[in-house]
Amino acid sequence: MQQNSRRLHPIIWFVISLAVVGILYQLTTSPRDFFTTILIGAAVVAVFYFIFRRTSSGVNGKYRKAVKQSQKRYGSNQKPPKASPLFPNKKTAKSSAQKKRTREHHLTVIEGKKNKKKNRASF
Structure with a gap:
């Protein structure tokens, strides 16, 4: 029995319709309380959002730190590769090979679960 993913269960529609009726009723009978409730709810959601955003920034923070270090070391502007001539000289080919070896x-490395593999093989 497969249902279309766009169709909602009738109970869901019933709950949504009750919520709409409740919101309209509160808006018509006491709009001041309605807006107070909306503002308090928005404030609570904002507090939770900033708390969870601050605590979950550990992984992203390490990544951003690594990007900043990389940009300091190599500069933020990436140079496009130069077009190589059809017949390069031997001297330039050797010097570019030496540059490749010495280039950092x-x-x-971003800290992670490094010891997990070590414990897996020991029985």
């Missing part, structure tokens, strides 16, 4: 990589 631009990867930064």
